[in-house]
Amino acid sequence: MAGPKTAVEWLASVAPDPEACRWEWERNPLGVALLPAGRAWDVLILPGGLGYPTLDVLTRILARPGPVLVDITDSRTGFLVPPGTAARWVGTGIRTAGAGSWVVVPHPVRSAGGVRWLVPPDGSGTLTDPARLELAMHEAAAGLARGGGD
Template identity: 50%
Template structure:
């Protein structure tokens, strides 16, 4: 709890907010960590893949209402993550978080901060997201849009009902 609260401008107020009825504090990104937020249908399978590699995972937060998963990464002043539905929060951005090991409304930790300062490795997150994207493209709904560029996916070829195809 101390490590996460240290990102607040006043850690004591942050802890009080966590113990209040709402149970959420708003913390600054860019000092101890940045946050990469992705759609849940990419984030959950990516997190599953990340939890299989032999290194301590970083914190991961789920927003049930927005259907997003947020990965905590080392601060990156350039933050060059791009793609449809990808949101990167670095210096100057803020994120609402519940206390570790607590659910607060629509927010819950999928991997709570462990207090050591462990964060996800950006290259590993990128690879896990690419794998999840590939799986989604293979098994996904053909009506969906491309998550990288937002363009509609081509429909699979279907045999015509008039016997010509």
């Protein structure tokens, strides 16, 4: 029986050609690959102003949340959640990437381009539970409403 997957193997496993994905990560100067959502994970994309506070809440209540991406301008934060979540998600201002969507994904260890990991995958397949993510978003939004009256 095979041992646990590395983060590279876990992410590349969703690619149509995993070997080509690994090659792309090694050769692309930005260190990114385009991967299909909806196979091993979906992505819930929060506006940056809500993403960081939500991650702060999650890291207080979980030993380790699932992988979290952020774009170069910190304007969007993507939480990897179980497949199928995007199809069921209803939330104002939250974008989703599920089956049929493609996501720019940086190398899990050394990202150099416009997208980077705030919480890199560890290869175990750990994802953020959507119910906990929703509760964390509510707590973060409430905190922003209390403190953000500028």
